[in-house]
Amino acid sequence: MSSTHRPLSERANFLLSQLGFHVAQTFAARLAPLGIAPNHFGLLMHLDRGEGRTQQQLADAVGVHRKVMVGLIDDLERRGLVERRRHPADRRAHALHLTEAARELLPHARDIADRHEDEMLAGLEPAERTQLLAMLQRIAERSGNPPGVHPGLRHATPDT
């Protein structure tokens, strides 16, 4: 049986891992001039859909441990993209808000993501892109990962 000797370059799991890493790497490079990393981009997208959330809520939404969120928000605050304000109802928590700079930066970041995707899929025809997207989504659903949650950020146990 020749399938036994199928090389890595013909295995869908290897290709997914290879391309996944490559995409993450090149996207990070595209985003670098903006002073943010892909995970920061994800956070800004989430915050854009609802400000005032606490670090814990955001951590749950993105699938990271709150301890990691501290450092991520530190990054974004240092870059002037996020503010930690007093939470109106809970004095322990912070209410996270986007800054003006973030509102200005976000469209650029989305643009970069759109163009990056375009280039990645340059070898496919429009109909094929639609097919690919649908198949990837179907696989992602079955994978057990919540939609939009990257397992690379999904570390640490729920809590002790």
Add this chain to the structure above:
Amino acid sequence: MSSTHRPLSERANFLLSQLGFHVAQTFAARLAPLGIAPNHFGLLMHLDRGEGRTQQQLADAVGVHRKVMVGLIDDLERRGLVERRRHPADRRAHALHLTEAARELLPHARDIADRHEDEMLAGLEPAERTQLLAMLQRIAERSGNPPGVHPGLRHATPDT
């Protein structure tokens, strides 16, 4: 334009990164009982196609720095899967050979990879799997990564 607000779960680059990470993670878990990691699996596959190579040659083939190869071969030697023998032509180099244990283990590892792929693509029909594989290969070709070379192992500069 609503495409501006397309969520991560509808972006092909995010899905590729998400699934790529997930695949690598779950494959590593499947391989763990055998005492090897995905990168070890790749090395064994390469060695199976031509023994007696030096660490440098193998490093070039897989896209890693020779300094990293030291540790990887250390792992495999410790697990009794690879032997460092004297190189017949160059006394500086080692000739790498698979052990009996490796020849016994390799088919199992390939089996695990096959089944893992099957499960990943369980939501797709046979015709779709073929399509997906073809598209991923086409994208991979355009990506600049040599076939079968994982960019996650592709670190360090060519040399100083």
Add this chain to the structure above:
DNA sequence: TATTGTTATACTCTATAACTATA
């Protein structure tokens, strides 16, 4: 002088545990 394999060191990232101030 260049190359093969190796080691030492620093740096980043993640993981574990514990602490504070509130609730």
Add this chain to the structure above:
DNA sequence: TATAGTTATAGAGTATAACAATA
């Protein structure tokens, strides 16, 4: 007693530099 945020610490993984033996 539990929770939000934080910090300290140790452990992987990778990067940088330099080294001994041989070509």
